[in-house]
Amino acid sequence: MGIMGFLRERMGKILAIFIGVALFAFIVSEVVRSGGSFFKDDRNELAEVNGEKVQLDEFNKKLDQNTNQFRQQSGQSISPQILNYVQETTWNQVISELLLNKEIEKLGLTVGDDEAAAMVTGNNPDQQITRVPQFADQQTGQFDKNKLNQYLSFISSAKADTAAKHQWGEFLKQVFEAKQKTKYMAIVTNGLYVNSLEANDDYQAKNKLVSFKYATLDYASIPDAKVTLTDADYSAYYDAHKAEFKNQQETRSFDYVAFNGSPSKEDSAAIKAEVNKLVDSIKVSTNDSLFVQINSETKTPLVFQKKGAFEPKLDTLMFNAAKGFVYGPYVSNGSYKIAKLSDVKTTFDSVRTRHILINPQIEGGIEKARAKADSLKKLIEGGRPFTDFVANFSTDKGSAVKGGEIPSFDVNGLMAGGQGQITAEYANAAFKASKGSLIVVTSQFGVHLIQVEDQKGSVKVIKVAVVDKPIVASSKTQTVAYSKAQGFLAALTKDNFDDEAKKEGVKKLTADDVAGTASGLPGLDNAREVVRWAFKADKGDLADKVFTVGDQYIIPRLTQIKPKGILPLDVVKKQIEPAVRNEVKAKQLNEKFAAALNGSSSIDQVAQKVGTKAVPVQNIVFANPIIPGQAGAEYKVVGSIFGSQPNKLSKPVNGQQGVFVYIVDGFTNPAPLTNNLRQKQQIAQTLIQRADGHVLDALKDNANVKDNRAKLL
Structure with missing residues (x-):
């Protein structure tokens, strides 16, 4: 009875403890299964390199910077393939910096105060500083130390704002870090030695x-x-x-079937009929720009363009037609389109300008940037030379060394000699303005104070209003394809994937050795969700849902996992x-x-x-x-x-x-190698050129890297 009484009195506590232990075990098992951590939030941990963590938000900041830089330099839109390339480049950059900084720290390599001062204000400043366009003579383009000293005085004064000081501080930080890396690589390359035997062997290999x-x-x-x-x-x-x-990295392979949800003939005919109804309306339209904004999928602004700006057939038709001519419906780039010649005129063939670019982020917003541009405009209109303000105020350092000069460009914004293209806002404003005028324009790059220096030539330009309706699948077409995919998924077991594919009449496709960061599959541009699934699944697993990739409905089955390291037979x-x-x-x-x-x-x-x-x-x-x-x-x-x-x-x-x-x-046999110094130098130069890459490869091979990109990106 004593035992029974003891149990009755404490049964509540015993049950609570039992349930608590069971619940804890369940939670821990779920955490282990999902690869997470119960005690810490690792959802933001992109990687761990030799115990040092790489946070996702910090990586994304660098990724955004690199993506924007790529967009500005190439002028291309960021497709899934390009994004994947930029992600990989950013990843290698981050990992390399971590590994190099660790080695630099181990060796105690630093940039001392005296050395830092010499790199900035000494007789021979660091090359990164001497190459800053702002510190160059406007006439010769050569480094001008007086300009550097003027800027240093300004940045240390009360006139300099916090943003400018921060920007300069970050720049110097990069300069000093680069110096540390140069010291590290010097230690490595100074240890490279080519002996006489190696020089002779190389000579014989190339000449015997x-x-x-x-x-x-x-x-x-x-x-x-x-x-x-x-x-x-x-x-x-x-x-x-x-x-x-x-x-080098874990890869996964999977089979998949794709049910096609692309537009049917009926879908295409329905869209063509819809566009046909707009033909009569656009013919009598008195506001073509508004008509495009209301009826077109692509809201392209109507601007004057010169010959060659349109797709070839449309270009030929419109430049030989009378104002008001309507062409279409026609199919182009997956859309039904109609086009109307909205306006025709003759304008300058090219315009030459110079500008001062003001960064709104530094100034504290667009309004403040425009206010500064207006102030500079008044000073120039009052008699001050335009060039007096370029070096100190323009953030476009490429043009600043030339007094703000921009190569001449046509009405489409294309620069002479294929040097690039300027923004539509800049080009439109410059062609509308009169010669010698000063105008303030805002573009994606900031606020421009533009001076129109010259306008030359004569060319015919036209405005074409284009209305497009993409040829897309109807909800009926998509529903039918999705229903077939759902039916296929419902009938699947781990053993009948191939048989069901044959039964449904769909081709089994294979994605081999897919990396965890892949954004697409053969024929499928944006299949990131499918790749994420593959890197969470086990070999033989079937997807538990239908994936939508463009107009395709995908059901995958994981067939193989190749882990990082030596692969088994x-x-x-x-x-x-x-x-x-x-x-x-x-x-x-x-x-x-x-x-x-x-x-x-x-x-x-x-x-x-x-x-x-x-x-x-x-x-x-x-x-x-x-x-x-x-x-x-x-x-x-x-x-x-x-x-x-x-x-x-x-x-x-x-x-x-x-x-x-x-x-x-x-x-x-070749003539004897009497002087092997040149041979040694050639081999050594090759070794030095490869040293950077080989050092980083060696550091990566020996590093313990935990890579979570497959799950987080």
Whole structure:
């Protein structure tokens, strides 16, 4: 009874503890399964490099900077493929900086106060400072130390705002960090040494000649069907080449089917009919710009354009038509379109300007930037030279060294000589203004104070109002395709994927070795969600939902996981099968050549016995192991030749394309290397040029990197 009473009194606590333990175990198991952390929020942890964390938000800041820089420099829109490239570039940049900074810290490399001062204000400032356009003489373009000193006085005064001081401080930080990295690489490159033996070997490899005759039996001479591969054959090849199967990053492969939800013929006909109804309306429209804004999918502003600005057929039609002419409906770039010649005029062929670009972020907003531009405009109109303000106020450092000059451009904004293109806002304002006038214009780059210097030539320009309606699938078409995909998914088990694909009449597609950061798949531009799923799934898993990728409905099945590191034999077995088959064929061909060599005294006899011809070759160098008549380099064969004695039949040598037997006719030695200094310098220069990349590769290979990009990006 005592025990029963004890239990009755404490049963509530016992149950609470039991439930608590069970609940904790459940939560922990879920955390372990999902790869997260119960005790800390790791949703923002993009990576961990040798214990140092890379936060997602910090990475995204750098990614945004690099993306904007790419957009400005290339003028391209950011497609999924380009974004993937910029992400990878940013990742390598971040990882490299972390690893290098760690090495610099270990070695205690610093930039002292005196050294820092010398880099900025000394007799020979750092190159990054001397290359700043703001510190260049406007006439010569050369560095002007007086301009640097003026800026340093300004930045240390009360006149300089916080943003400008911060910007200068960040710039100097980059300069000093670059100096530290230069010191580190100097330690590495100073340790590179080329001795006389290496110099002579390099000279001989590039200049010693060999002439020989060879006979070869191609691997292709034995049909694949007559070769049986054993597990021992695979294992032998794998063990001999294991280092070649190092996977630099985890990849995954999956099969998938795609149900097509693209527009049907009925969808296309319905959209064409819709556009047809607009033809009569646009003909009588008195405000074509408003008509486009109301009826067009693409709200392109109507601006005057010169010949060549439109797609070829439309360009030819419109420049030979009368005002009011309407063309269409026609199909272009996946849309039905109609086009109307809205206006025609003759204008200048080109305009030459100069400008001062003011950054709203530095000034505290667009209004303050425009206010500064207006103030400068009044000073210039009052008699102050335009060039007096360019160096100190323009953030366009490329034009600032030329007094703000911009190459002349046409009505489309295209600069002379293919030097680039300016924004539409800038071009439109410059063509509307009169020669010599000062205008203030806002564009994506900031606020421009523009002076129109010259307007030349005469050219016909036109305005064309284009109304487009994309040819897209109707909801009915999409519903039918999605329903088929859902039905396929519902019928799936882990064993019937292929059978169901055949039953539905859809082709099974394969995505091999997909990286965790991939944004697309073959034929599918933006399949990031599918890739994320693949990197959370286990081998053999089926998706638990239908993925929408463009107008396709995707159902994937994960087929293979290749982890980072040396891949096991079963993972690379299919990949190495051709090479293994060639090795087995090589054994048969070796036996054939061995029999032919028995009793033969010349390469011609050997060739005749095996049913081929001996081929003479002259003047081959070790550094370029190309044998005429053979596809690709034959490193092993040529290496063997240079290690042979003349006039002696070789044993069979397994090459890339087949098995070879050869005889060396003779070597032609180059003149002795009397002064190897130049040879040493050439080799050393090559080593130094490669040092940066090799150092970073070595640091990455030895680093412990936890990469969460597949889940977070």
